[in-house]
Amino acid sequence: MDSFIGIRFKKKIAKRFQEFSRTHFKSHTEAMGTMLDFFFYNEISPKEKLGPTGRTIEASIKKRINAVIAIMRDMEKTQTKPTVAMIESLFQTEAPAKKPLILEKKFIEEKKEVRFQEKQNPNNEL
Template sequence: MDSFITIRFKRKTAKRFQKFSKTHFKTHSEAMEAMLDFFFYNEISPKEKLGPTGRTMEAKLLKRINAVIAIIRDIEKTQTKPTVAMLQSLFKIDEPKKKPLMLEKKFTEEKKQVRFREKHNSNNQL
């Protein structure tokens, strides 16, 4: 079994470390080893900032996505839809208008209506 050594921390820092250690590791030693390994393997210092956090990056990304969506909608309204409408009108096939067929007129006997008829007078008969 490994031997232990005492390290002095401020009470507030020690309580904070104990709380962190209990939630993520079995022992305080494992927690300290994991933190030291993290900084060693990633070659970073605990004093330097890593850059924007996940929340700020997500917020910026969502703003950019909303901007891209707005641009695409504008393109649809001003370019795509009118162009599609023009192309559809060009390729739209209308049914030809039904015109009466022109047939050769044959002489047909039509009943001609008599416009004037003689008036028969029964008195003037001889």
């Protein structure tokens, strides 16, 4: 079994470390070893920042999405809708109004159905 050594920490930092260690690891030794390994293998310093956090990334993505939505709405208003309206107006064909022919007379249209017709006799030829 390995022997222990005492290291002096300020009381506030020691309490923070103990709480962190209890929530994530089985022992304080395992917690400290894992943290040291993390910094050693990833070749980073504990003092340097790793970049934006999840909240800042989310906020910037939301801003970009809102900007894209605004651009698309503007394109729809200024380009798409007017273009569609012009294309629809080109393809709309109205039936031309029916104009009567010059030779056609109006009374032909008003012709009434004949109620009585003469019976033609095939034996009676004129």
